[in-house]
Amino acid sequence: MKHIIGHKNPDTDTICSAIVYEDFLKQKGEEAKAFALGKINNETRLIFEKFGVEEPEHIQELPHGTEIVLLDHNEEAQSIDNLKDLDIVEIIDHHKIKLETDKPISIYIEPVGSSCTIIAKKYFESGTEISKVNASLLIAGIVSDTLFFRSPTTTEVDKEIVEKLNEVAGIEDLEKFSLEMFDAKSDLGDISVEELVKLDYKVFEFGGNDYGIGVMETMNKDYGINRKEEIVSKMKEIKEADGLKGVFFGIIDILDENCYALTSGDEEDKLFAELFDAKNQDGVLFVKGLVSRKKQIVPKFEEHFKG
Ligand SMILES: [Mn+2]
Incomplete structure (x- = not known):
């Protein structure tokens, strides 16, 4: 059976794309099941x-040799704890490629706004029927990852x-739907x-x-800014505990499409x-127009450290 897993600290895109992909594979006659690497968020x-x-179902590890499909990520640090013991058979993602595999596998990577977009394309291109609920889940993933088309x-x-x-899906007012999600x-x-930092x-x-690098996409920035002291001290703690160079x-x-950043120290x-x-x-640290961790x-950082 293919175990479909999204990334740690799951968001709407990673969870919804995994769930709907389970349906897609089943319709193709394959055994598949979606899992989550942690608690889902309020959205x-x-x-x-x-x-x-x-x-x-939440999981942290899987038995040695289990077949897995990586959804919405391909970096070891963001994946299941014992990734090294597992058999990656497929990757579906919209992030830069980082992972090395020891054998040829199926990889579907496209520079689109969400993994749910790629899953939807699979349905449409293969003429596979999609249910109302699954169409709604894919819309939610796309709206979430693209901040309803605001993100670059x-x-x-x-x-x-x-x-x-x-x-x-027949969602009457998508703008209203997106505001409910962001709320x-x-x-x-x-x-x-x-939990806030992670x-x-x-x-x-x-x-x-x-x-x-943590982000908090919000319509209530003051919630985060008001907690800045405790956030910064938690980031310092995480930096030490996880052996990181910076948080x-x-x-x-x-x-408003602006970023208010905090860091784990003066150097950072x-x-x-x-x-x-x-x-x-x-x-x-205020940055105008900065909204995307992936694209901005x-x-x-990559450019700077390659320098
Ligand atoms: Mn995504």
Whole structure:
């Protein structure tokens, strides 16, 4: 059986693409099941309640030799703990390629706004029938990852696919639907500072060192800014505990499309300010127009460390 897994600290795109891909493979006569590497976030929870979908089983490890499909990621640091023991048979992703495999496998990588876009294309191109619920889940993944087409990661393909999916899903007001999603994402209640930093957090290797980069996409930036002291001290703790060279946290204002960043120390502050021409506003690094970790933040770091 193919075990379909998205990345750690799962977001709506990684979870929804995995669930719908399970259906696609089953329709092709294959045995498949989607899993989650951790708790789903409030936005994904809202989507599941809306469309009556059950949360996938959480796993941390799988037995040696298990066949897996990596969805929405291909970096070891973002994947299942014992990835090295497992048999990757397929990768579907929209991030840069980092992974090395020991045998040829199927890889579907496209520079589109979400993994759900790639899954939808698989349905349409193969003439496979898609249910109303699954079409809705794919729309949710695309809306989430592209910040409803605001992110620079958005492509024309994402827009066309949402239109086509919505012929099946029949969501009346997509703008309203997206605001409900972002509202749920912004509603963090009294979560712990560790959960906050790791809400949407990934580890990347740049120039031989590991860096943690968390983002908080929100319509309520003050929630994050008001907790800046505890966030920064938690980031310092994570840096030590995980042996990282630095930790960065970007509070992304979804509607204004600006970033308010915090870092784990003076060196990191300096580096971030230099790379993104950030203005220090009372200990918060402000960058206008910065919203995408994948397309704006990570490439700058890559470029800098290649330098
Ligand atoms: Mn994604």
